[in-house]
Amino acid sequence: MPLSKISTITLNTGDEMPILGLGTWKSRPGAVEHAVEFSLKNGYKHIDTAAAYGNETEVGQGIKASGVKREDIFLTTKLDNPDHTRPEEALQDSLNKLNTPYLDLWLMHWPAPMTKDGKSADKSHNWIDTWRSMEELYRDNPDKVKAIGVSNVSVEYMAKLLSDDRKPGVDKDGKVVPKVVPAVNQIELHPSCVQQEILDYCANRSIVLTAYSPLGSDKSPLLKNPIVLQLAEKHKVQPANILISLQANRPFVTVLTKSVTPERIISNRKLIDLTDAEIAELHKIYETDKFRACRPTWTGWGTLGFPDVVTEP
Secondary structure, three states: OOHHHOOEEEOOOOOEEEOEEEEOOOOOOOHHHHHHHHHHHOOOOEEEOOHHHOOHHHHHHHHHHHOOOHHHOEEEEEEOHHHOOOHHHHHHHHHHHHOOOOEOEEEEOOOOOEOOOOOEEOOOOOHHHHHHHHHHHHHHOOOOEOOEEEEOOOHHHHHHHHOOOOOOEEOOOOOEEOOOOOOEEEEEOEOOEOOHHHHHHHHOOOOEEEEEOOOOOOOOHHHHOHHHHHHHHHHOOOHHHHHHHHHHOOOOEEEEEOOOOHHHHHHOOOOOOOOHHHHHHHHOHHHHOOOOOOOOOOEOOOOOOOOOOOOOO
């Protein structure tokens, strides 16, 4: 079915998630409020933020200013690394800042508990225990959290999470309930960071991937890549539309765009259908040009078993 006819994808919870969303990473306070308001007034239905971005309050203000009904918006935020030991309080903090009674999706930002200053690993806490706490909060507070998931999780880490042999959970009424399979795994995806292995692994388990940084980065060389430029000219769209549409054309994938400029917010909404041959051509970029835009700088990265979500060139 053409992308123009598809606007959502069904999560394993049964809820619908918009294929296209507005990301707010690196969107500064002030600008992000207006970007959220403008995007919602112009057809966007999904807003993505995180406690670590430091802009949840402004995102909430933008949602309110838009006048769009809360039930017509899919809202995602994330548990910050220093909050692994206090997920319940962190959840409420996010709800308060966003000025919303519930989240459509709450993600563990990284499977990496950090110290309070956010600069080094907290070796005393296991991220699987954080997921257990998120599961309990999800089960006990269906009015606050509609779905839970993870972010920046590799095949190795997802396998650890799904193979966790703990006993099934018990809800507040004493009923035994199964372990929760993440609804979403949000990771970096673009032609220089294809990550087909994790996409296939998650799709086989009905876990949707959300692609962040689909352009590669703010000043990505992908926007000037000859293959991207040729396809943009062929389809009479901007290079950014090709890169965003690439992810939207992949099964079990939703995609986040990011801009605070009204013209680009509107332009980025245009999704086009790419043929299998065009998708394969774009993915060939990975053979000669591999990179990742998001690389953590905290102490312990690469030495304490944190996931590396793309093979280094």
